[in-house]
Amino acid sequence: MMTARKLSGTKINDLRARRRAPLRTPTVLKPEAVAEIAGAMNGLLADVYTLYFKTKNFHWHISGPHFREYHLLLDEQATELLDMADIVAERVRKLGAGTLKSLSQLIQQQRLLENEADFVDPTDMLAELRDDNLAFIKSMREIHELAVAKGDMATASLIEVWVDEAERRVWFLFETGRAA
Numbered sequence: 001m002m003t004a005r006k007l008s009g010t011k012i013n014d015l016r017a018r019r020r021a022p023l024r025t026p027t028v029l030k031p032e033a034v035a036e037i038a039g040a041m042n043g044l045l046a047d048v049y050t051l052y053f054k055t056k057n058f059h060w061h062i063s064g065p066h067f068r069e070y071h072l073l074l075d076e077q078a079t080e081l082l083d084m085a086d087i088v089a090e091r092v093r094k095l096g097a098g099t100l101k102s103l104s105q106l107i108q109q110q111r112l113l114e115n116e117a118d119f120v121d122p123t124d125m126l127a128e129l130r131d132d133n134l135a136f137i138k139s140m141r142e143i144h145e146l147a148v149a150k151g152d153m154a155t156a157s158l159i160e161v162w163v164d165e166a167e168r169r170v171w172f173l174f175e176t177g178r179a180a
Helices: 009-020 030-060 067-094 104-110 122-149 153-177
Strands: none
Touching: 030 104, 030 122, 067 104, 067 122, 067 153, 122 153
16 A cells, blocks of 8 residues: 655745746747747737637638538638647747737737628638738738747748748638639
């Protein structure tokens, strides 16, 4: 039979101190670079989730003669965004900073607007998502410039891939929504 070991006062204090210790992942970047890049990336994370949820909203509420095509397109794009969210958050953690922890933090930092209309015409949905993705690309390009200026090659590299993905979303949304 096992018996519980009693911890000394010093060990208890050590455990308590570790529980209160800030999350500081080691990095070669300067603290001010970490703060600036992580702040920008958390703003990006808020926009990723906003764009994800808006894309899913339109996916759930699309209707009309091209329902299946649009429904599948928006689902594919939403999945891409959701996958991106985890990578953005993990990059912030690799920098040694904290990520968004609540919906209220997300709402405070989001720059893209939601759409809560009861009905949106399918072509308006595609146009709105296209414009949101263009704004998203602009934000990512600004973060890329910051990352390059601060010597953060990893963040810059990730953003290059995400810009390409967003440009593909814009292209598909534009071509799909174009009048015949």
